[in-house]
Amino acid sequence: METLMTTLGVVVLIFLVLGLGAWVFAGLVMVSVLSLFWLGDFSFHRIGVTLTRILFRAGNSWELSAIPLFIFMGELIFRSDISERLFKGLEPFARRIPGGILHTNIFGCTLFAAVSGSSSATTATVGKITTRELQQRGYDRKLSIGSLAGAGSLGLLIPPSIVMIVYGVQAEVSISKLFMAGVLPGLLIAALYSAYLFAQAVMHPQKAPRQTTEESSVTLWQSIKLLSPVLALIFVVIGSIYSGLATPSEAAAVGLGASLLMLAAERQLSWDLFSGALRSAILSSVMVCSILVCAALLATAVGYLHIPQDLAAVISAMDLSPAQLLMILALFYIVLGLFLDGISITVMSLPITLPLVLQAGIDPIWFGVFLVIMVELGQITPPVGFNLFVLQGLTGEKLGKVALAAMPFFILMCCAALLITLFPGIVLWLPELGSG
Known part of the structure; x- marks a missing residue:
C-alpha cells in the first residue's frame, strides 16, 4: 500500500x-x-x-549524441528537395488506399525508423515534412497528429534501436537477433495503423479527401527514383551497423556525412541551407x-x-x-x-x-x-x-x-x-x- x-x-x-x-x-x-x-x-x-x-x-x-545528429540529418533532408521527393515518392503508394496521403505518416516513419534509433528523431523529422502538407490539403488534423505520434514510436522498434541495445547488454542476448526480432512486429504495428486510417477514411470520407489526378501524377517507377535518396541513406546507416563498421550512435554520424555528400553531389548544399538546418537542429535537439x-x-x-x-x-x-x-x-x-x-x-x-x-x-x-x-x-x-x-x-x-x-x-x-x-x-x- x-x-x-x-x-x-x-x-x-x-x-x-x-x-x-x-x-x-x-x-x-x-x-x-x-x-x-x-x-x-x-x-x-x-x-x-x-x-x-x-x-x-x-x-x-x-547514446544521447545520436539524437541531434539524426535531427540534423532530418533538417538537411527537410530543407532540400529530398524531403519533397520523399513525400511525392510515397504518394503514389498511398493515394490508391482509402485514407490517401495520411498513410505517408506511417510509410515515412517506417522508412525513417530504419535510419534512426530514436523515436523523437523519427517523429520530428517526418513531422516536419508531412504536417504542413496534410493540413494544406484538408486532411483531418486529429488523424494527422495521432498517426504521426503513433508511427513515430516505430523508431524504437524497427532497427537500429538504442533501447534494444541497452536491453541486449543487460539481458546478455544477441543484439543482432533483437534487431531481427523487431522487424516483423514493427511492420505489424505499421499495418495496424494503416488499417485504422483505411477504416476511418471509409467511414468518414471527409477526413481524407480524395486527390485529383493533377495532384497524383507521379508514376510508381518515378516514385522509386524519388525515394532513392532515402533508401540509399537506409542502406548506408543499416549497412554500417550490420557490417560492424559503426555502432548505432556512430551510424548517426555516418548518416549525417552521407546526407551532406549526397546534397553536395546534387549541388543543393549551400551555406544558407546548412546554417538554417543547423540552427533548427540545435533548437529541436535542445528541446x-x-x-x-x-x-x-x-x-x-x-x-x-x-x-x-x-x-x-x-x-x-x-x-x-x-x-x-x-x-x-x-x-x-x-x-x-x-x-x-x-x-x-x-x-x-x-x-x-x-x-x-x-x-x-x-x-x-x-x-x-x-x-x-x-x-x-x-x-x-x-x-x-x-x-x-x-x-x-x-x-x-x-x-x-x-x-x-x-x-x-x-x-x-x-x-x-x-x-x-x-x-x-x-x-x-x-x-x-x-x-x-
Whole structure:
C-alpha cells in the first residue's frame, strides 16, 4: 500500500506541475526535487548534490549524441528537395488506399525508423515534412497528429534501436537477433495503423479527401527514383551497423556525412541551407535532449524512492502464470511509462523483471520486443510522452489535444502486444531463421 501511495504521489505531482503550465524540462526538475523532499525525506543539500551529479552524467550520455545528429540529418533532408521527393515518392503508394496521403505518416516513419534509433528523431523529422502538407490539403488534423505520434514510436522498434541495445547488454542476448526480432512486429504495428486510417477514411470520407489526378501524377517507377535518396541513406546507416563498421550512435554520424555528400553531389548544399538546418537542429535537439536529461533526474528520484523495485517485488510475490505475469508486467511498464523514458525504464526495472520472465520460461528475445512495445506506449502517453511534446512543438496544439489524438494508436499498439503474445512466432521467426 505504501508503494502504491508513493507512486500515486509522484504521478499527482507530475500532473499538477505540468498542468500549471510549467516548461516540461523545468517541471520534471521540480517534480524530482519535490518527490525527494516530500516523499523521500531528502534534505535540499542532498537533493542538489545528487541531481547535479545525475544531470552531468545524463547530459554526457554517448547514446544521447545520436539524437541531434539524426535531427540534423532530418533538417538537411527537410530543407532540400529530398524531403519533397520523399513525400511525392510515397504518394503514389498511398493515394490508391482509402485514407490517401495520411498513410505517408506511417510509410515515412517506417522508412525513417530504419535510419534512426530514436523515436523523437523519427517523429520530428517526418513531422516536419508531412504536417504542413496534410493540413494544406484538408486532411483531418486529429488523424494527422495521432498517426504521426503513433508511427513515430516505430523508431524504437524497427532497427537500429538504442533501447534494444541497452536491453541486449543487460539481458546478455544477441543484439543482432533483437534487431531481427523487431522487424516483423514493427511492420505489424505499421499495418495496424494503416488499417485504422483505411477504416476511418471509409467511414468518414471527409477526413481524407480524395486527390485529383493533377495532384497524383507521379508514376510508381518515378516514385522509386524519388525515394532513392532515402533508401540509399537506409542502406548506408543499416549497412554500417550490420557490417560492424559503426555502432548505432556512430551510424548517426555516418548518416549525417552521407546526407551532406549526397546534397553536395546534387549541388543543393549551400551555406544558407546548412546554417538554417543547423540552427533548427540545435533548437529541436535542445528541446528533446533537455527533456531526456531532466527525465533522468526524475528516474533517479523514482529510483531513490524504490518505486520500480517495490512494484516488481509485489509482482514476484503473487506467484503468477506466464500469461498473468505478462499482463501485470504490461500494466507495470505502462505506469512507469507515464513518467520515465525508455532507457531509464529498461535499466531500472530489468534486473528484477528479467529473472521473473526467465523463471516463467519466456524467451528473452521475445521479451525484449515486448518491452520495447511497452516503452513505445510510454512515448505517446501523458504527462511525459516525448512524442507528444515533439508534436506539440511542431503543431502548436495543446498537449491534451495531441494526447487525445494519439489514443487510438495507443490502443492499436496494445493490440499488437496482444498479437505477439498469442503468436510469438511473429517475433521469433526471423531470429530463428537467421540462426538456421
